[in-house]
Amino acid sequence: MLESKSRSWVEIDLDKIRENFKVMDQHIHKKQKVMAVVKADCYGHGDSIVAKILEEEGVDFFAVSSIDEALNLRNADIKGKILILGYTPAEHFHYLHEHNITQCVMSYEFGKSLSDYALSQNIKIEVHIKVDTGMGRIGIPCQDNNYQIDVVKSIYDLDGLSCAGIFSHFSVADTYDRGTDEAYTMHQIELYQKVLEELKAEGIDYGLTHLQNSYGAINYPELDYDYSRIGILLVGNASNDSQKLKHEVTLFPALVWKTNVACVKTVPKGTYIGYGRNYLTEKETKVVTVSCGYADGMNRQASHHHLEVLLHGKRCEIIGNICMDQFMIDASEVDDVHTGDVVTIIGTEGTETIKIDELSRAANTINNESFCLISKRVPRFYK
Incomplete structure (x- = not known):
């Protein structure tokens, strides 16, 4: 397990890149x-x-x-x-x-x-x-x-x-x-x-x-x-996971993107969340603020499109506008959440997986751009 040295970080599995090369090397004309x-x-x-x-x-x-x-x-x-x-x-x-x-x-x-x-x-x-x-x-x-x-x-x-x-x-x-x-x-x-x-x-x-x-x-x-x-x-991804391929190939996504919980609070029904006052809680809600934003590569265009992240292995929806350095999620169904807990933006926790394609679809773009938007201030750790 790689140790985080930042509020948001990326882990890259180089063995998966090797495997993807071998897959494509075998797939193309000899x-x-x-x-x-x-x-x-x-x-x-x-x-x-x-x-x-x-x-x-x-x-x-x-x-x-x-x-x-x-x-x-x-x-x-x-x-x-x-x-x-x-x-x-x-x-x-x-x-x-x-x-x-x-x-x-x-x-x-x-x-x-x-x-x-x-x-x-x-x-x-x-x-x-x-x-x-x-x-x-x-x-x-x-x-x-x-x-x-x-x-x-x-x-x-x-x-x-x-x-x-x-x-x-x-x-x-x-x-x-x-x-x-x-x-x-x-x-x-x-x-x-x-x-x-x-x-x-x-x-x-x-x-x-x-x-x-x-x-x-x-x-x-x-x-x-x-x-x-x-x-x-x-690196284990196509540009758009929903696009059918003539010839299927099995590729292995190499990148995992994680971040930390910054703040946990419970707010009553009728509370506005985020810039623009365009998200209003419909019930008492556990709002978790996450230490990652559009300056880190979380595309602001993905706001209000039911994009989810993983917290304690459970899917939690992003609520309100994604900010420069932070975004908020509804973690009402997740127990025992504390500052410093790990949130997975891209990757697997338990039985759940969030793919880069989910971020891309929410932001109406392709995976190529979503990867490129992950900024230099997000450190990369290799294994």
């Missing part, structure tokens, strides 16, 4: 390898710690969102390849070659800027080219009505770049069962394949290939590119 996406501090689970154990399991490629995240991995002595999935400002280009970091090129303009810098330093910078097959975010458009294959080819010709790979990104690989989403995903695959075939026909060595994100890896495991980019699944 030709493929897992590229571990550890951006946003690995969804709040600790990027360098998670990357280290995954490197022990054989992962040789990691993906992050920024140069800061990449350098954090290098400073933690991560040896594998690191791909920055987003933009890097020109003043930070030097870190790329100094620390052997691979940069995404999402436009000719950016690629030319990067190449010009590399030539000025008499070096080459390794890149992966991003093509947009239907996400509409970053990347060179390669869609039916905007097919810029010549721009892709021109990036391979930039002398300062070593183009070591090319990739794209699914937008609706999760909702394969909704309307035309599966057809849309299949067409993204067709467009990506068309790009590869045209580059090959031109004699261009396009390098490593990767298309699947986490849901792409679950629902379309038959694709045989070089890597699958897997992120949130490694």
